[in-house]
Amino acid sequence: MPAQGPQVTRDRIAVGVDGSESSLRAVRLAAHEAALQRRPLRIVHALNWIPDQSAPSDGEPRPAAEALVNRAAALAEQVAPGLETEVAIGEGTLTGTLLRESNLAGLIVLGDGGLDRHTCLPLDAPAVQLASRSKCSVMLARGEQTGDEGPVLVGVDRSAGGERALEFAFEAAANRRAELVVVRALDSDAPEDADVTAAQLAEAVGPWQEKYSGVTTRRHVLAGEPPQVMVAQSKSAALVVVGARGEHPVRTPLGSVTQAVLHHAPCTTVVVRAIPPTA
Numbered sequence: 001m002p003a004q005g006p007q008v009t010r011d012r013i014a015v016g017v018d019g020s021e022s023s024l025r026a027v028r029l030a031a032h033e034a035a036l037q038r039r040p041l042r043i044v045h046a047l048n049w050i051p052d053q054s055a056p057s058d059g060e061p062r063p064a065a066e067a068l069v070n071r072a073a074a075l076a077e078q079v080a081p082g083l084e085t086e087v088a089i090g091e092g093t094l095t096g097t098l099l100r101e102s103n104l105a106g107l108i109v110l111g112d113g114g115l116d117r118h119t120c121l122p123l124d125a126p127a128v129q130l131a132s133r134s135k136c137s138v139m140l141a142r143g144e145q146t147g148d149e150g151p152v153l154v155g156v157d158r159s160a161g162g163e164r165a166l167e168f169a170f171e172a173a174a175n176r177r178a179e180l181v182v183v184r185a186l187d188s189d190a191p192e193d194a195d196v197t198a199a200q201l202a203e204a205v206g207p208w209q210e211k212y213s214g215v216t217t218r219r220h221v222l223a224g225e226p227p228q229v230m231v232a233q234s235k236s237a238a239l240v241v242v243g244a245r246g247e248h249p250v251r252t253p254l255g256s257v258t259q260a261v262l263h264h265a266p267c268t269t270v271v272v273r274a275i276p277p278t279a
Helices: 021-037 061-079 094-101 126-133 160-176 191-211 226-234 256-264
Strands: 012-016 041-047 085-091 105-111 137-141 152-155 180-186 217-223 239-243 268-272
Touching (some): 012 021, 041 094, 061 085, 160 191, 239 256
Parallel strands (some): 012 041
Antiparallel strands (some): 137 268
16 A cells, blocks of 8 residues: 555634735634634735736835734734734735645635625635635635524535534534534425435434534424525524535535525535544
8 A cells, every 4th residue: 555644734723814804804703713623823814926007006015914914913812812823924816825725724714705795606706716625624704703693504415525514513513502503405395205304314413413412403304495495594593514515526616505605695604625633
């Protein structure tokens, strides 16, 4: 057998900051999440050395970048005093910088950039690119929520991604001491189909409920198209968790449910791409 390389330790949370209000909300969310997970926080800014000829020059970009990450670090300290925090300035686009960060992080956090303002989901938006290509899970800051002002919602199907989403959601609910709502959408009105699906859902949830026995859990099999069901349910949740690709992972980088949730969910959103190994 070929020799295996050293295992990557994904012990940190990385957050992207570009100076926008959306990214500063992401810093607050990331600091809160890092404190909940007891992980260090890495604040990342991307410095693009190609000047915008149409914009007035403000001088050397490096001092402004350093001021920005230091401001973000101070904001993180306000949210979670004593949190282990480091700052980094990369080169290129924020999307490319965060994709590189995802090789070593357990979670990437960024602002959603106003995805809901677009008629169609913008596939080139940093949030969509990270959700599609990151090597680790991605959390999007939306509004001022930190994801612990109500229940955690997770959408579950029969895929491996659904299992990983369950694991993330149970841990998130335990950290927040929140209720967990587990939803499986069923686009069928046949009672026998609903009974079979409910049994499958109970079987999938059972091992995690046993591990996280302190988490109050509600299971629902709801009739309707899965994307519409999850978006509707997200309106009463504080945090929504979905897998990246659903039951057809080879067809597209993001499943239809994930795309709908990215586009329309009003609450903090997590797209689970991988679960780092537990110590």
